[in-house]
Amino acid sequence: MSTELPSNPVTSRLGSGTRAFRTVRQLAEAAVEVFEESGFHLAQVGDIAERAGVSRATFYNYFASKEELLRYLVLEAFPALLxxxxxxxxxxxxxxxxxxxxxxxxxxxxxxxxxxxxxxxxxxxxxxxxxxxxxxxxxxxxxxxxxxxxxxxxxxxxxxxxxxxxxxxxxxxxxxxxxxxxxxxxxxxxxxxxxxxxxxxxxxxxxxxxxxx
Amino acid sequence: MSTELPSNPVTSRLGSGTRAFRTVRQLAEAAVEVFEESGFHLAQVGDIAERAGVSRATFYNYFASKEELLRYLVLEAFPALLxxxxxxxxxxxxxxxxxxxxxxxxxxxxxxxxxxxxxxxxxxxxxxxxxxxxxxxxxxxxxxxxxxxxxxxxxxxxxxxxxxxxxxxxxxxxxxxxxxxxxxxxxxxxxxxxxxxxxxxxxxxxxxxxxxx
Amino acid sequence: MSTELPSNPVTSRLGSGTRAFRTVRQLAEAAVEVFEESGFHLAQVGDIAERAGVSRATFYNYFASKEELLRYLVLEAFPALLxxxxxxxxxxxxxxxxxxxxxxxxxxxxxxxxxxxxxxxxxxxxxxxxxxxxxxxxxxxxxxxxxxxxxxxxxxxxxxxxxxxxxxxxxxxxxxxxxxxxxxxxxxxxxxxxxxxxxxxxxxxxxxxxxxx
Amino acid sequence: MSTELPSNPVTSRLGSGTRAFRTVRQLAEAAVEVFEESGFHLAQVGDIAERAGVSRATFYNYFASKEELLRYLVLEAFPALLxxxxxxxxxxxxxxxxxxxxxxxxxxxxxxxxxxxxxxxxxxxxxxxxxxxxxxxxxxxxxxxxxxxxxxxxxxxxxxxxxxxxxxxxxxxxxxxxxxxxxxxxxxxxxxxxxxxxxxxxxxxxxxxxxxx
DNA sequence: GATGAATGAGATTTCATTCAT
DNA sequence: AATGAATGAAATCTCATTCAT
Missing domain, CATH: 1.10.357.10 (Tetracycline Repressor, domain 2)
Structure with missing residues (x-):
């Protein structure tokens, strides 16, 4: 079992006061809400973006796909879970x-x-x-x-x-x-x-x- | 908890020697295989039909949707599980x-x-x-x-x-x-x-x- | 304008007491009802057959298509209209x-x-x-x-x-x-x-x- | 008889110089042509989109259905007709x-x-x-x-x-x-x-x- | 950094029609 | 004469993703 967790691909590059940082946070929080309602497979990128108050295209500025977003959430939560x-x-x-x-x-x-x-x-x-x-x-x-x-x-x-x-x-x-x-x-x-x-x-x-x- | 399970909507109408019965069996077996490989959400009706050796349209002669097929499988397995x-x-x-x-x-x-x-x-x-x-x-x-x-x-x-x-x-x-x-x-x-x-x-x-x- | 109307392709061949004759009548009457409810383009052969109490396949024993059925109805009504x-x-x-x-x-x-x-x-x-x-x-x-x-x-x-x-x-x-x-x-x-x-x-x-x- | 007509759902939101506006115009014009040739029921969304030079998906960015497009055309023509x-x-x-x-x-x-x-x-x-x-x-x-x-x-x-x-x-x-x-x-x-x-x-x-x- | 607009690639579903019994 | 069963061929609509601004 690997103990080297890949560092988070997004936030690690981002200062916490930047607009980009805020956008990522909004997307992450929106994603949790949408996932809760629809589950992973049925959740749509469009819903997540809409809930975050940004356009779908903006989503893709930060995450290559829905999977990548989940990866982000998981890696973020890892320390607290362990x-x-x-x-x-x-x-x-x-x-x-x-x-x-x-x-x-x-x-x-x-x-x-x-x-x-x-x-x-x-x-x-x-x-x-x-x-x-x-x-x-x-x-x-x-x-x-x-x-x-x-x-x-x-x-x-x-x-x-x-x-x-x-x-x-x-x-x-x-x-x-x-x-x-x-x-x-x-x-x-x-x-x-x-x-x-x-x-x-x-x-x-x-x-x-x-x-x- | 209800003990009255709805009787299966398809097989109950079908004599076991008919062609239709065989088709339903093929679809059910194919579905289990496809579900195993792809999971429910990603499984496609087309794949199930193809694996069963029938056309997509034939699938819809027997099941109104993927969900209905799952319902069929579940109801069929119920007695054995209980x-x-x-x-x-x-x-x-x-x-x-x-x-x-x-x-x-x-x-x-x-x-x-x-x-x-x-x-x-x-x-x-x-x-x-x-x-x-x-x-x-x-x-x-x-x-x-x-x-x-x-x-x-x-x-x-x-x-x-x-x-x-x-x-x-x-x-x-x-x-x-x-x-x-x-x-x-x-x-x-x-x-x-x-x-x-x-x-x-x-x-x-x-x-x-x-x-x- | 042609005064020679093509004689009806179906009933002319049919004795009025035969089973086939009755089936054709049922289909014709069902068609009028279905057409009334859905119009020509939206009417479906299946609905007509069902309303007539026969299978879809039976429909095709008598009419090559929905158009042909309309043709039959029209030709049948012609004399009365004129x-x-x-x-x-x-x-x-x-x-x-x-x-x-x-x-x-x-x-x-x-x-x-x-x-x-x-x-x-x-x-x-x-x-x-x-x-x-x-x-x-x-x-x-x-x-x-x-x-x-x-x-x-x-x-x-x-x-x-x-x-x-x-x-x-x-x-x-x-x-x-x-x-x-x-x-x-x-x-x-x-x-x-x-x-x-x-x-x-x-x-x-x-x-x-x-x-x- | 109502004199309050609903304002058009599409163009009212669109500046006349935008690309979207042009796309809607192309779709509307294409629709008239296709309707003329095929009638409403037989006209296909695909044909309309193709004639307008856009993809089918683009059609659905602007109109939820063929009916909605007709509604658009009708409301647009209303003033001139009255x-x-x-x-x-x-x-x-x-x-x-x-x-x-x-x-x-x-x-x-x-x-x-x-x-x-x-x-x-x-x-x-x-x-x-x-x-x-x-x-x-x-x-x-x-x-x-x-x-x-x-x-x-x-x-x-x-x-x-x-x-x-x-x-x-x-x-x-x-x-x-x-x-x-x-x-x-x-x-x-x-x-x-x-x-x-x-x-x-x-x-x-x-x-x-x-x-x- | 953000987004309006467009789209390729499918997914589901429908239905007229045929075939074998 | 009738039909159960099957299907080819679409038609509609969706959605993740990309592009140009």
């Missing part, structure tokens, strides 16, 4: 809870983008690659964490760490999808507690007194 | 394993359709509704099963049964998606065992001697 | 009135056909020719009648008989069109009286006591 | 003659449009409405004029002014149709004199010395 604060003074249970919570919040923040991204990834190798690039660190971290727990005797050693990491991250991301994209109404606290409990118990992590609730 | 054999002489753990296995096999059988279906559902209310109709029984069954285990003291009563049912079915279906649609290579046995273990342990179900491996 | 009863014991004024009345009644009887016919004639030479063939006798008769009145000193000799015949027959047919095709509501008596008066007075025919009203 | 110069120092006979002449000239100028218009009106309510809107003023004016003559004792009071107005305007427009659309060859002077004489005499208007032809 960000994690590692706190060392947490119990295993707390660590599961805080990373679940962080993931759900990041997903919520970028729900539309996540949706469109996975839509595009289904038929576009580069987008699929970027998605892998993003999932990768999560999976790797989860897998490492499972192995550590197994070594410490805190998690059942019968589990295949790799498969379990895939399954559990999938559980959370799938839950986030139905919640933030499909719009099923969940309560945050209950959602976080349920996912945390399932995750932790499935690995055999025991709840300590401090973990309440 | 089918379950309830065996009563299983331990809880075995029951988790066999339903996981059955789900994965059904998903594999209809992987392309599941993919296209979810793609279309993202922007089509009827398809989304059908997807809910299909998920519904699974969710309800899972929820009931969790409650029963809780009542019997076999599963942790701290869990919210509804949320847990969503999370766990999502875990399995998401795993199936990456496996059969995204094409990540998993070994069947290991996948089934891992998912079963995670599911069972997360609920606090204990493995009995018979449940090996 | 029919006139010449009564010799009428005053000139009465003769104008009775031919006006007869024309209006014939037009009403065949309003849809007249409409479709003129629609088709605008872009089809054969139909245009048939329309001329039908108008011809009227024009000729009118022209002769004007000349006779002029010779007898009953009509102004300043008028060009040919032009006047065209104008006056056009007046009546145009009135019939707005009445029976466009659906403007007229009272029959008033319509006949007005048209008769205009026609007669324009030629200088004087009303005699018997002509009341 | 224009009348009222001269007060004419005898009744002269007034009939000059308005007949004016009508025929306007019809000739826009013969193709009149033809297509009536073709479309037969199956399109908006076009039919516009046609009524255009006929309305003529009919009203004619009717008023007949009543005035009746009050002055110059025209037979036995006539129904409304019916007579319909019949006489129909006579002239029908004559114009056969002349300019069907292509029957008439001499202008003789046509105008005949129509004028018929119209005037039918109402009982007497020719004065000045009226010689």
């Amino acid at each position: 960000a994690t604060r590692e706190t060392t003074d947490e119990t295993p249970w707390q660590r599961v809870r805080s990373s679940t919570d962080a993931y759900l919040r990041a997903y919520e923040q970028h729900a539309t983008l996540m949706h469109v991204w996975s839509e595009a990834a289904a038929r576009n190798d580069e987008m699929a690659g970027l998605l892998r690039d993003m999932r990768g660190p999560f999976l790797a971290r989860t897998e490492r964490s499972i192995r550590r727990l197994q070594e410490q005797g805190l998690a059942s050693s019968a589990l295949d760490a790799t498969y379990a990491a895939h399954a559990l991250t999938g559980m959370v991301s799938n839950f986030a999808y139905t919640w933030f994209v499909e719009g099923v109404a969940y309560e945050r606290d209950r959602a976080v507690e349920t996912l945390t409990t399932l995750w932790a118990c499935s690995l055999g992590i025991e709840k300590e007194p401090d973990d309440l609730p | 089918a379950t054999r309830e065996t009563t002489d299983e331990t809880p753990w075995q029951r988790v394993r066999s339903s996981t296995d059955a789900y994965l096999r059904a998903y594999e059988q209809h992987a392309t359709l599941m993919h296209v279906w979810s793609e279309a559902a993202a922007r089509n209310d009827e398809m989304a509704g059908l997807l809910r109709d299909m998920r519904g029984p699974f969710l309800a069954r899972t929820e009931r099963s969790i409650r029963r285990l809780q009542e019997q003291g076999l599963a942790s009563s701290a869990l919210d049964a509804t949320y847990a049912a969503h999370a766990l079915t999502g875990m399995v279906s998401n795993f199936a998606y990456t496996w059969f649609v995204e094409g990540v290579a998993y070994e069947r046995d290991r996948a089934v065992e891992t998912l079963t273990t995670l599911w069972a342990c997360s609920l606090g179900i204990e493995k009995e001697p018979d449940d090996l491996p | 029919a006139t009863r010449e009564t010799t014991d009428e005053t000139p004024w009465q003769r104008v009135r009775s031919s006006t009345d007869a024309y209006l009644r014939a037009y009403e009887q065949h309003a849809t056909l007249m409409h479709v016919w003129s629609e088709a004639a605008a872009r089809n030479d054969e139909m245009a020719g048939l329309l001329r063939d039908m108008r011809g006798p009227f024009l000729a008769r009118t022209e002769r009648s004007i000349r006779r009145l002029q010779e007898q000193g009953l009509a102004s000799s300043a008028l060009d008989a040919t032009y006047a015949a065209h104008a006056l027959t056009g007046m009546v047919s145009n009135f019939a069109y707005t009445w029976f095709v466009e659906g403007v509501a007229y009272e029959r008596d008033r319509a006949v009286e007005t048209l008769t008066t205009l026609w007669a007075c324009s030629l200088g025919i004087e009303k005699e006591p018997d002509d009341l009203p | 224009a009348t110069r009222e001269t007060t120092d004419e005898t009744p006979w002269q007034r009939v003659r000059s308005s007949t002449d004016a009508y025929l000239r306007a019809y000739e100028q826009h013969a193709t449009l009149m033809h297509v218009w009536s073709e479309a009106a037969a199956r399109n309510d908006e076009m039919a409405g516009l046609l009524r809107d255009m006929r309305g003023p003529f009919l009203a004016r004619t009717e008023r004029s007949i009543r005035r003559l009746q009050e002055q004792g110059l025209a037979s009071s036995a006539l129904d002014a409304t019916y007579a107005a319909h019949a006489l305007t129909g006579m002239v427009s029908n004559f114009a149709y056969t002349w300019f659309v069907e292509g029957v060859a008439y001499e202008r002077d003789r046509a105008v004199e005949t129509l004028t004489t018929l119209w005037a005499c039918s109402l009982g208007i007497e020719k004065e010395p000045d009226d010689l032809p």
Whole structure:
């Protein structure tokens, strides 16, 4: 999995006070709105440009295509999606809870983008690659964490760490999808507690007194 | 959740020996192939017709649109996807394993359709509704099963049964998606065992001697 | 102008009790209905066949095309449209009135056909020719009648008989069109009286006591 | 009858020197030619675009459909068709003659449009409405004029002014149709004199010395 | 830097017509 | 005599993209 992310092709060249910069921002924001309403394949360049208050031709001054615009949005959101604060003074249970919570919040923040991204990834190798690039660190971290727990005797050693990491991250991301994209109404606290409990118990992590609730 | 599914608009009118019936079958099979290669939005009626060995016009003799064809495929696959054999002489753990296995096999059988279906559902209310109709029984069954285990003291009563049912079915279906649609290579046995273990342990179900491996 | 009308290509070959004869009748009647609703150009062979209760393919067993069907209808109606009863014991004024009345009644009887016919004639030479063939006798008769009145000193000799015949027959047919095709509501008596008066007075025919009203 | 005509949707937005304006003009002119050759229903957008020297897509930049283009042409021609110069120092006979002449000239100028218009009106309510809107003023004016003559004792009071107005305007427009659309060859002077004489005499208007032809 | 205008290349859909049964 | 089935050949309309200003 590549850790070298291509730097953003557009904004990196642009001073933040320029007119061009503003135009790009408008297009990016318009795109998120249009993608939310129509999805990636059905979104039209014309709609995005119109919503941004510029002409279609202007769109092409900045992005070679709809795909390129999505690429821009994805690369822009990448750091925020990957960000994690590692706190060392947490119990295993707390660590599961805080990373679940962080993931759900990041997903919520970028729900539309996540949706469109996975839509595009289904038929576009580069987008699929970027998605892998993003999932990768999560999976790797989860897998490492499972192995550590197994070594410490805190998690059942019968589990295949790799498969379990895939399954559990999938559980959370799938839950986030139905919640933030499909719009099923969940309560945050209950959602976080349920996912945390399932995750932790499935690995055999025991709840300590401090973990309440 | 509705259990009355509309009967299929095409085949129900057609004797199975007629030429028309054969044409519909060819179109349906061709559609699955084309959908697999191009996805729903990018698939073209022309490609489907060509692959089926008929003219575009013939397509429209049977289906009013691409959407209608998908609807046909979905309704046709519905019974197979919903089918379950309830065996009563299983331990809880075995029951988790066999339903996981059955789900994965059904998903594999209809992987392309599941993919296209979810793609279309993202922007089509009827398809989304059908997807809910299909998920519904699974969710309800899972929820009931969790409650029963809780009542019997076999599963942790701290869990919210509804949320847990969503999370766990999502875990399995998401795993199936990456496996059969995204094409990540998993070994069947290991996948089934891992998912079963995670599911069972997360609920606090204990493995009995018979449940090996 | 040709007086030899081609004999009808279909019914002439058909015994009136046969199934084929009935099918042709159904198609002809259905066609009039469909033409009335959609006009000639927008009427579809499929609609006509469906309304007749037969398949599209059956249509082509009897008519080579939509045009041919219209030709059939026109030729069938021809005799009725041309029919006139010449009564010799009428005053000139009465003769104008009775031919006006007869024309209006014939037009009403065949309003849809007249409409479709003129629609088709605008872009089809054969139909245009048939329309001329039908108008011809009227024009000729009118022209002769004007000349006779002029010779007898009953009509102004300043008028060009040919032009006047065209104008006056056009007046009546145009009135019939707005009445029976466009659906403007007229009272029959008033319509006949007005048209008769205009026609007669324009030629200088004087009303005699018997002509009341 | 509405006198508020919707202002033209296209040209009103366009400066007369712009390229777009020129394109619209080319399309409008091409349309008249194509309509003349093929009629409205058979005319194809592709032919119009080709004749105008632009692509089909360009057509749709300006008109949403063939119907909309016709609407444009009709609204554009409206003022010219309604224009009348009222001269007060004419005898009744002269007034009939000059308005007949004016009508025929306007019809000739826009013969193709009149033809297509009536073709479309037969199956399109908006076009039919516009046609009524255009006929309305003529009919009203004619009717008023007949009543005035009746009050002055110059025209037979036995006539129904409304019916007579319909019949006489129909006579002239029908004559114009056969002349300019069907292509029957008439001499202008003789046509105008005949129509004028018929119209005037039918109402009982007497020719004065000045009226010689 | 922005955009008005134009368009190539299709996509969907329609329908008159034919063919084999 | 009738028709189920298939289709060729368009017709309409769309949209991403380019060009010239």
